[in-house]
Amino acid sequence: MDIPSTDVPPESMTSRDYYADSYAHFGIHEEMLKDTIRTGSYRAAIVNNGHLFKGKTVLDVGCGTGILTITLVKGKLEEVDLPIKQFDIIISEWMGYFLLYESMLDTVLDARDRYLKPGGLIFPDNARLYLAAIEDQDYKEEKINFWDNVYGFDYSCIKDIALREPLVDTVELKAVVTDPCMIKHINLLTVKKEDLAFTSPFTLTATRNDYIHAFLAWFDISFDCTHKKIQFSTGPHAQYTHWKLVKSFIGEGVN
Numbered sequence: 001m002d003i004p005s006t007d008v009p010p011e012s013m014t015s016r017d018y019y020a021d022s023y024a025h026f027g028i029h030e031e032m033l034k035d036t037i038r039t040g041s042y043r044a045a046i047v048n049n050g051h052l053f054k055g056k057t058v059l060d061v062g063c064g065t066g067i068l069t070i071t072l073v074k075g076k077l078e079e080v081d082l083p084i085k086q087f088d089i090i091i092s093e094w095m096g097y098f099l100l101y102e103s104m105l106d107t108v109l110d111a112r113d114r115y116l117k118p119g120g121l122i123f124p125d126n127a128r129l130y131l132a133a134i135e136d137q138d139y140k141e142e143k144i145n146f147w148d149n150v151y152g153f154d155y156s157c158i159k160d161i162a163l164r165e166p167l168v169d170t171v172e173l174k175a176v177v178t179d180p181c182m183i184k185h186i187n188l189l190t191v192k193k194e195d196l197a198f199t200s201p202f203t204l205t206a207t208r209n210d211y212i213h214a215f216l217a218w219f220d221i222s223f224d225c226t227h228k229k230i231q232f233s234t235g236p237h238a239q240y241t242h243w244k245l246v247k248s249f250i251g252e253g254v255n
Contacts, residue, residue, distance in 0.1 A: 035242040037232050042093065045123055045223040045230040052121065052226065056088035061111045062104045077107050087115050091123040097168050098246045099129045099184075099219040100196060109193055122188045126222045129184040130235065133204050133212040134175040140213045140249055143167070167247045171216055173236045178204040178212075180235070212254040217246040 033039055046053060061077060090111055096103035112122065144162050147155040183200040222231035234243045 031242045037239055037241045038093065041221070041223075041230055041232045042091070042123070044228075045226055046091075048228040048230065049223075049226040053089065057084055057086070058089045058091060059084075059087040059111060059115055061090060061092035061108050062094060077111055082115065085115070086117045087120065088117055089121045089123060090116055095127065095219065095221065095243065097243060098166070098217050099127060099186075101246075105186075105196065106193055108188065109191065112188070121225045123225070124221045124223045124230075125188045125225050127186040127188070128182050128220045128222075129186075130180045130218055130220070131183050131202055131204070132176050132180045132216050132236075133178040133206075134171060134214050134216045134247070135177050135210045136171075136175055136213045136247065136249075137211065139169075139247075144249055163249050163251060166217075167249075168244050169247055170240065171236045171245050171247065176216065176236055177208055177210045178206050210255075212250070214247045214249040217248070219243075 059082075090108065092104065092108045092111075094104035094108045108122075116122070144159055147158045147162060149155075181202045181204055183202050184198060186195075216236065218233065218235040220231060220233040220235070223229065232238070232241070234241045234245065236245060
């Protein structure tokens with residue numbers, strides 16, 4: 001946990017005094033803690049596999065509010081010298097939107113390479129990124145084609161910019177018109193930083209005759225190192241999570 005070096009009295013401290021960058025607001029931590037799929041999955045992975053943790057040293061990277069943590073160390077992991085030199089387990093909730101956007105995975109990999117014992121465990125240890133296509137004419141009309149006529153003015157030059165900007169939103173399963181395709185698998189025990197910048201060919205198979213207005217991305221997380229397996233999905237078929245899903249609209253609809 002990154003605790004600030006400040007002389008501000010506790011009663012006067014704000015969220016920015018406690019957390020940095022995009023996590024400098026209590027609201028994001030409240031949202032994450034209230035995400036029962038996220039928090040409950042981590043809890044289940046730990047509680048249901050207590051024998052893996054008994055008597056072991058555990059490093060929680062990016063512990064946030066410290067919901068899983070007992071001892072906190074001030075500073076960024078890349079800059080601090082931890083009092084324990086090797087850990088049996090690393091646990092981290094590092095995922096961002098589209099799995100990798102503004103995620104902490106680089107820091108987790110640094111921790112793995114510096115502090116994880118040979119044969120150590122990482123919670124979670126596998127992530128999979130998926131892509132599908134959706135019909136979303138109403139939303140596209142509202143968010144993209146809106147720029148064609150803004151109170152009588154032609155703002156269509158903004159449409160290209162709007163199309164290039166992915167949208168984080170909820171999506172109903174009925175909007176999906178193709179089978180999903182996995183475009184990236186990340187094994188946290190073996191992945192390298194350079195593997196995280198990637199291109200991936202993909203093929204989508206239509207499940208019905210319909211229009212395609214956007215691509216939809218989500219990810220699945222699994223704790224495969226556990227004896228009692230735990231996994232969760234952020235996809236349109238699963239229960240809501242604070243990560244939602246990511247939509248990328250295409251220029252013209254495809255039939």
